[in-house]
Amino acid sequence: MQSNIEIDDIARSAMSSKYHFQRIFHVLTGFTVTEYMRNRRLTLAAADLAGSDSKVIDIALKYGYESPEAFATAFSTDAWRNTLAAKKKR
Secondary structure: OOOOOOHHHHHHHOOOOHHHHHHHHHHHHOOOHHHHHHHHHHHHHHHHHHHOOOOHHHHHHHOOOOOHHHHHHHOOOHHHHHHHHHHHHO
16 A cells, blocks of 8 residues: 555456456445555554654655655544544653
8 A cells, every 4th residue: 555556456456447456346345446555555554653753754755645644534533533642642
């Protein structure tokens, strides 16, 4: 998830059109492909935040965020705030 993954490439790997892949993915998971990728990237970033001494900016850049502000905005939901609070307490 550290590289830029395109939905077209995923659909091609699944031997499906982009349209049908996205529809089937949503039916099966309850998430759009974009939502899943964003949530997965945040989950991996949260694990890095909680389990390492890396700087927040380094982790933000590692997972494709262009600035600490964009990264913080992605974590603005309650579920992600708890992870950031845990990191600050360390």
